[in-house]
Amino acid sequence: MSPAETTTTPPAAVPPAASARGRIDKRRAILAAATKVFAREGYAQASVDMIAAEAGVAKPTIYNHLGGKENLFRAVMEEAARDSSEKVQAALRSFPADPGDLRADLVAVAMRLVDCMIGEDAWALQRLLYAEAGHFPGLYESVLVTGADRTADALAGRLARLANAGHLEIADPVRAAAHFQALIGSEIPSLTALGSRPIDASTLERAVAAGVDTFLRAFRPSR
Incomplete structure (x- = not known):
């Protein structure tokens, strides 16, 4: 050739x-x-x-x-919100539909939800979001829509089912879901110094159970 x-x-x-x-x-x-x-x-x-x-x-x-760096930061925060939301959705799949022991079942679900919130990366990214929200217009709202709002909607639906079955007395499931999340996590920022120090399992469970007890005092049927 x-x-x-x-x-x-x-x-x-x-x-x-x-x-x-x-x-x-x-x-x-x-x-x-x-x-x-x-x-x-x-x-x-x-x-x-x-x-x-x-x-x-x-x-x-x-x-x-x-x-560049700015777009990368936005992508990281939005991706973290999506990942967190997926973990929360998985935790909510264990939410009781017909609980035998309402308090114990709610504490178990609350512990799973809190576990999604207290990882080292989750705390670091949360601190970053708060620190940089003013420099990134719209980022906080975008993260809320991707993560927290989706969680609130899913939790509200499950609480509404418990109310329809007579286990709870709820007029506004969305607001009740916000109260539930606030109560189970209310002590964690101070106990962990915003995630900068560890918290032992028993202390965490006591704090979460106290939040569930307060929720039940507010929303359990009076009869």
């Missing part, structure tokens, strides 16, 4: 599905790395270089997938 007739084999094309999956996996890796860096350093001190090093990717890769 003459040089003019020499042929080369073209590189194998990457299937579109594999390419899309690889892009999604890389995006997840970048978001996971950014979550760690923002939680550890805070927004002001964090840099795209740090996040690239944590993720093990080139800096331009981050810009290609998620843009």
